[in-house]
Structure formats: C-alpha cells, structure tokens
Amino acid sequence: MTNGQPGLRERKKAATREALSWAALCLAVERGLENVRVEDIAAAAGVSPRTYNNYFSSKAEAIVFRHRNRILRTAEALRARPAEEPLWEALTNSFVVPFEDATEEPAPEWIAAVRLLLSEPALQAELSRGGAETRTGLVAAIAARTGTDAARDLYPKLVASAALSAMQVAYEQYLTAEPAVPFLPVLAEALRQLAAGLPEPSRSTEQRGI
Known part of the structure; x- marks a missing residue:
C-alpha cells in the first residue's frame, strides 16, 4: 500500500x-x-x-463476493465522509457509492433468473455466513463516526442493523417490482424513509403511490 x-x-x-x-x-x-x-x-x-x-473456495462464495464487497466499501466510504455531515445523510451517501452503476432498469429475464438463483441453499448459506463480517465493519465505521463503542454501545449496532435491513428490503422490492425498476433509487428511498423515522404514510401520499 x-x-x-x-x-x-x-x-x-x-x-x-x-x-x-x-x-x-x-x-x-x-x-x-x-x-x-x-x-x-x-x-x-x-x-x-x-x-x-x-x-x-466455492461458486457460492464467488457469487456472493460482490454483494459482500459492496457493503465493506460502504463502511470505507462512511469513514471518508465529511465530519460535519449528519450521520444519516453520510450513511445514505456512503451506501450510494458502491451502487452507482445500478441506475438502469434491469431486464425482466435477468431479475427472474436472479430470484431463482437466490433460492439456492448454498447461496443463502454463504450470504448468512458473510453477514456477520460485513455488519461488523459497518458497526465499527458508525462507532468511529459517532464516538461510541462498537463492542459495548447499542447505538452503532442498531444503526448498522437498521441500514442493512433497509438495503435488504430494497433488494426484495427491486427483485419483485413490476415493471422492473433500477436498484439505486429504491435503496435511496428506503434509507430516506428510515432516516425520517419511518413516519406513517398519509392518505394523500398513498394515493400518489409514493
């Protein structure tokens, strides 16, 4: 280096x-x-x-690597964000960095094949195995930014878990949306709603389809 x-x-x-x-x-x-x-x-x-x-060591490990690496890159990006930037704004911007290429609508055939692929037990096991490592890296980055203890404090763990859950939900939305939608806007919206405290949608918002 x-x-x-x-x-x-x-x-x-x-x-x-x-x-x-x-x-x-x-x-x-x-x-x-x-x-x-x-x-x-x-x-x-x-x-x-x-x-x-x-x-x-396996095909599943190779396939899952890109997903795992993107989350690790999110943690790196968070550490590099300006110190004066509010946490959730910095976190959202950091999640965007590894997914900047995910702005186009995917082909329906690709989405259907990915859905089928993700049902493979080997891939599910590999995703689960790597989850602890990627979460640990994100928790550490959040703790460093907020002056909290990654091992003892609830806050960095809660924030990391919430953000990773938002990403998982965004993936699910992306893989089931009809018609197909780009992933990045879905992820950004999930994080925006989470940062806002998940306010209950109003009728007018629901009627607009937002």
Whole structure:
C-alpha cells in the first residue's frame, strides 16, 4: 500500500476477484448454479482454474463476493465522509457509492433468473455466513463516526442493523417490482424513509403511490 492507497499488485488482485465474481454470477444466472463449472468461470474471467481456487473456495462464495464487497466499501466510504455531515445523510451517501452503476432498469429475464438463483441453499448459506463480517465493519465505521463503542454501545449496532435491513428490503422490492425498476433509487428511498423515522404514510401520499 502506498500513501494509504492500494499498490498495483493489490489493485490487480482486486480486479481479478471482481472479474471472477461477476463471471460466476452471470454464468449462474444464465445456466443455473449446478450447471456452472469452476473451469467455466475461470475461462470467462480470463484466468486459470488454479487462479480461481486461489481466490474462492466455492461458486457460492464467488457469487456472493460482490454483494459482500459492496457493503465493506460502504463502511470505507462512511469513514471518508465529511465530519460535519449528519450521520444519516453520510450513511445514505456512503451506501450510494458502491451502487452507482445500478441506475438502469434491469431486464425482466435477468431479475427472474436472479430470484431463482437466490433460492439456492448454498447461496443463502454463504450470504448468512458473510453477514456477520460485513455488519461488523459497518458497526465499527458508525462507532468511529459517532464516538461510541462498537463492542459495548447499542447505538452503532442498531444503526448498522437498521441500514442493512433497509438495503435488504430494497433488494426484495427491486427483485419483485413490476415493471422492473433500477436498484439505486429504491435503496435511496428506503434509507430516506428510515432516516425520517419511518413516519406513517398519509392518505394523500398513498394515493400518489409514493
């Protein structure tokens, strides 16, 4: 690492890991998880199966990596936000950073295939396994920003859990919306409502479909 920034070797490794994860996801969406081989993923990413095995121990781990990494990047982004920025504004802006490419409506076929893929027990188990790590990183970032204790205080844990729940609900909304909608606006709206204290919707708001 140089001047706090990753060196060339670290950047190359990160790019390879990202390429493998994306290839694994795309192939699994296209063919189904059971019909994808490690050799297929490696070939799609332009590396050898041996290289793949240096990064991931299973197809599920490779697929889930992008989601897990985005949450870890959220924690990093939060630490970099201006100190004077209100917490929930900073948190919302930090969640947006890793999802800046999620602004277009997905193809219905993609959404249907992702829904099917997420029903795979192996993926569900991997998502659950990685949840503790990503939550811990976000709790630590919130604690550092608010001057609270990540191990002892309720506040950073509550905020992190609430924000991650909002993201999960946004994913569910994104995967079931008809017609399809971009993910980023749904996530931003979920966090906005949470930051506002989840006020009860008024009749006029409901009638406008907001």
